Amino acid sequence: MSNFKPLILVVDDEPMQREMLREHLSKMSGYEILDFGTGEECMAVVKARKPVIVFLDYFLNNEVKDAMDGLEVLKEIKEVNPDTDVVMISGQDKIEVAVNTMKYGAFDYIVKGEGAFHRAEKTVFNIYRFHKLQDSAARYRKLMYIFAAGMILMIVLVIVLQQMGYIKDNPGWI
Numbered sequence: 001m002s003n004f005k006p007l008i009l010v011v012d013d014e015p016m017q018r019e020m021l022r023e024h025l026s027k028m029s030g031y032e033i034l035d036f037g038t039g040e041e042c043m044a045v046v047k048a049r050k051p052v053i054v055f056l057d058y059f060l061n062n063e064v065k066d067a068m069d070g071l072e073v074l075k076e077i078k079e080v081n082p083d084t085d086v087v088m089i090s091g092q093d094k095i096e097v098a099v100n101t102m103k104y105g106a107f108d109y110i111v112k113g114e115g116a117f118h119r120a121e122k123t124v125f126n127i128y129r130f131h132k133l134q135d136s137a138a139r140y141r142k143l144m145y146i147f148a149a150g151m152i153l154m155i156v157l158v159i160v161l162q163q164m165g166y167i168k169d170n171p172g173w174i
Contacts, residue, residue, distance in 0.1 A: 007049055008124070010035040011042045011073065012057040012089065017112065021055060021089075024117040028124060037061075039073035046077055051084050053107075053127055055120060058090035058097065071104065078105040085127050089116065 008031050012018040015037065022035045031052075036042045039060050045051070054077060061067035068076070074086050085107040090097060098109035107130075108123045110116050161167045 005030060005032040006053075007031070007051040008033045009042055009045060009051045009054045009056075011037075011039060011054065011060065011070075013037050013060050014057070017057075021117060021120060025055075025120065025124065028121065031124075039068035039070070039076075042073060043068075043076055043080070046081055046084065050081055053124060054084055054086045055110075056086055056088055056106075058088050058092065058101065071101065074101060074104050074106060085130075087120065087123050089120075 010018055010022045018035045022033050026033050056070050058070040060070050087108045088101040088106045089110045091112045093111050101109050110119050
């Protein structure tokens with residue numbers, strides 16, 4: 001059995017917010033959780049490993065002019081690793097900001113506040129459920145193709161056997 005633990009990254013330039021979210025998520029068993037203060041640190045790990053989820057602050061490093069902001073990091077994560085689900089976290093309660101992040105591929109948008117940690121936990125559960133549903137849909141799609149191919153093969157076989165005279169037009173019980 002493998003000791004592989006899915007990886008979750010927490011990226012926030014506020015150390016207290018980052019630590020509290022990491023601690024809250026670490027209570028969920030089965031995940032390895034790493035946290036970073038900058039988008040550049042996060043991207044180094046995203047390129048080296050494949051995180052399942054990235055919790056990403058919308059505003060990163062307001063003091064450093066050349067630092068990547070959350071939207072730039074989101075775009076780069078989706079470019080490097082499109083299967084990684086990114087959850088944007090921000091103190092902004094503006095619908096335009098949430099819509100803009102979703103447009104670039106964010107899975108969810110969480111407003112920092114009293115219920116943010118509970119919402120983050122629910123989002124991890126929703127992402128897990130979403131991936132299970134995607135796997136089931138892929139399995140059903142594969143089974144549908146196999147069933148369709150079998151039906152076509154059976155129809156062709158009946159036509160060939162009828163042409164060869166092994167199957168009569170009138171079977172006799174009609």
